[in-house]
Structures are given as structure tokens and as C-alpha cells.
Amino acid sequence: MSALYAFFQSDNKDLPKGERDLFTGIDKIYDLYIFQLAFLVELQHVASTLSEDAKNKRLPTSNDLNPNLKFIENKFIAQLGENIHLKREINNRRISWNNEFELVKKIFINIRTSEEYEKYMNVSDDSYKTHLDFALEIFKEHMADFELLNHFYEEKNLHWGDDIYLVNPMVVKTIESFKEDSNPDFKLLPLYKDREEDEQFVKDLFRQTVMQEEETKKLIADKTKNWEVERIAMMDVLLMQMAITEILFFSNIPVKVTLNEFIEISKIYSTPKSKIFINGILDKLLVDFKSGNKLNKIGRGLME
Numbered sequence: 001m002s003a004l005y006a007f008f009q010s011d012n013k014d015l016p017k018g019e020r021d022l023f024t025g026i027d028k029i030y031d032l033y034i035f036q037l038a039f040l041v042e043l044q045h046v047a048s049t050l051s052e053d054a055k056n057k058r059l060p061t062s063n064d065l066n067p068n069l070k071f072i073e074n075k076f077i078a079q080l081g082e083n084i085h086l087k088r089e090i091n092n093r094r095i096s097w098n099n100e101f102e103l104v105k106k107i108f109i110n111i112r113t114s115e116e117y118e119k120y121m122n123v124s125d126d127s128y129k130t131h132l133d134f135a136l137e138i139f140k141e142h143m144a145d146f147e148l149l150n151h152f153y154e155e156k157n158l159h160w161g162d163d164i165y166l167v168n169p170m171v172v173k174t175i176e177s178f179k180e181d182s183n184p185d186f187k188l189l190p191l192y193k194d195r196e197e198d199e200q201f202v203k204d205l206f207r208q209t210v211m212q213e214e215e216t217k218k219l220i221a222d223k224t225k226n227w228e229v230e231r232i233a234m235m236d237v238l239l240m241q242m243a244i245t246e247i248l249f250f251s252n253i254p255v256k257v258t259l260n261e262f263i264e265i266s267k268i269y270s271t272p273k274s275k276i277f278i279n280g281i282l283d284k285l286l287v288d289f290k291s292g293n294k295l296n297k298i299g300r301g302l303m304e
Contacts, residue, residue, distance in 0.1 A: 030191045032167045034089045041081040042097040046104045048072045076132040084184045128180035144168045209245045216241040235270045
């Protein structure tokens with residue numbers, strides 16, 4: 001959707017370049033995933049640094065000299081830090097928190113002053129599950145939607161403000177998948193479920209939406225005679241164009257799946273009333289498609 005929006009807004013209608021930009025943007029989503037995992041490891045490193053600094057204060061307290069090392073020795077985070085695949089992706093993608101000590105420190109202090117942290121640090125249970133559950137909790141409560149962190153990501157990549165909502169569930173699933181006996185070669189989540197198939201779908205939907213632009217706009221215009229297409233929110237038009245393209249040219253995707261997906265996307269990216277408007281127009285078009293035998297769906301249940 002973002003790539004198509006940029007393509008239609010651009011004066012340069014270079015389809016191959018549009019596709020390259022599309023796949024570059026998708027690959028960058030994985031950068032964000034690695035950034036989030038690496039941040040957990042960096043939290044532990046910053047906690048250790050602050051603990052060492054406290055020992056070297058001019059007048060250290062007994063707690064400074066004999067700190068509780070539970071978080072610094074968190075078994076899950078230490079395990080994550082030794083993961084071969086995470087290390088490789090960090091290196092290959094040139095991901096680093098080295099120059100962001102103050103940001104990580106602020107977030108760690110926010111965690112350190114929380115009830116969850118105090119409970120974790122003082123509970124006698126030192127099992128692997130306790131450490132993993134705490135890492136999962138601080139991710140959900142102090143990282144997943146932390147304003148300072150989100151602002152940092154948005155400054156690095158304009159699209160990451162939206163992509164974070166795709167990445168955070170991936171991070172949660174990754175944390176939950178680790179076990180105490182997971183070795184350093186334990187695999188992270190892939191960007192694609194089936195790379196070849198998924199990439200082909202992305203390319204086909206992008207190309208077909210571009211190629212069918214005039215036809216899908218005409219179909220929309222016919223059902224919005226009281227409106228000029230130019231006056232309808234551009235995002236609504238784009239979402240309907242994509243939905244129509246998917247309905248007419250992707251024989252293995254159920255109609256209901258297409259409708260549900262694009263209605264959900266409209267709730268996030270368009271106006272509050274867009275979902276009703278888009279759903280109404282697509283419903284009218286579906287009646288025409290069915291009566292005109294334009295739906296080429298293969299398999300049971302795909303027409304509904």
C-alpha cells in the first residue's frame with residue numbers, strides 16, 4: 001500500500017524502480033525486528049555499565065558495592081545475546097546501539113523504577129522461565145509502545161512508525177519460542193513464511209494494481225456517481241483499487257479474506273468513516289462481478 005501510494009504520487013512512473021523500492025521497504029522491516037531484539041541485549045549491557053559506574057562513585061553505598069545482579073545475569077537475555085543468527089543479522093545489517101547510550105539508559109531507568117522490575121529482582125525463583133517472562137513483560141510494557149523509542153525509529157525510517165506494529169508481535173513470538181535448552185543456532189523468525197511465494201504475491205499485486213489503475217478507477221467512479229473520484233480520499237481509492245485487483249486477478253484468495261483485510265487496513269490508515277464507505281462500494285461491485293461472471297476463483301468457499 002505504501003509503495004503504491006508513493007508510486008501513484010510520483011511523477012516518475014518507473015515500474016521496476018517502484019518494485020525495487022517496495023522490496024527494499026519490506027526488507028527494512030526486518031532491520032526493525034533485529035533492532036528490537038538487539039535492544040533487549042543492549043539493556044542488559046547498559047545495566048551492567050551503570051552497576052560498574054556505581055561501584056566507582058566517590059561514596060558508594062552498600063547496594064552499589066554489592067548489587068543485585070539478577071537482571072544483569074538474566075538467563076534469557078544472555079542466551080539471546082549469544083544467538084548466532086542475531087549476531088549475524090546485526091553485523092550484516094549494520095545495526096548498533098553503541099551511540100545511543102543515553103536513550104537506552106533512560107528506558108532502563110524507567111524499567112528499573114517499575115513495580116515489575118522490583119518484583120522480579122526480589123523474587124527467590126531464579127528459573128529460566130522467570131527470566132524469560134520478565135524479558136517478555138518489559139518488552140510489552142516498556143518497549144513495544146515507548147514514545148522515546150518509537151521516535152528514535154521514526155527518525156531512522158519514516159515507515160517504521162507503522163512497521164513497529166508488525167514487528168512487535170514478531171518479537172513477542174520470538175521471545176516465547178525460546179527454551180532453556182535452545183542452542184546458539186536457534187533460528188529467529190524469518191521475514192517471509194514462504195519467500196518465493198510471498199515475494200511473487202507482493203510483486204503481482206503491485207504490478208496488477210498499477211496496470212489496472214484506469215479500469216479500477218472507472219469501476220469505482222461508476223459506483224460513486226454522486227462523488228468525483230478526485231474528491232474521495234486518495235487512500236480510500238487506493239485501497240479499493242488494490243481490493244478490486246485482488247478480487248479479480250488472484251484466483252486463490254477468498255473474496256471474504258480480501259474484504260476483511262482491506263477494511264481492517266482502512267481503519268488504520270484512512271478516515272473514521274472509510275471502512276463503511278469502502279465496504280459499501282466493494283459490496284456493490286461484487287454484485288456486478290458475480291452477475292457478470294467476472295470472478296475467477298478456484299476452490300470451494302473462495303467466492304464468498
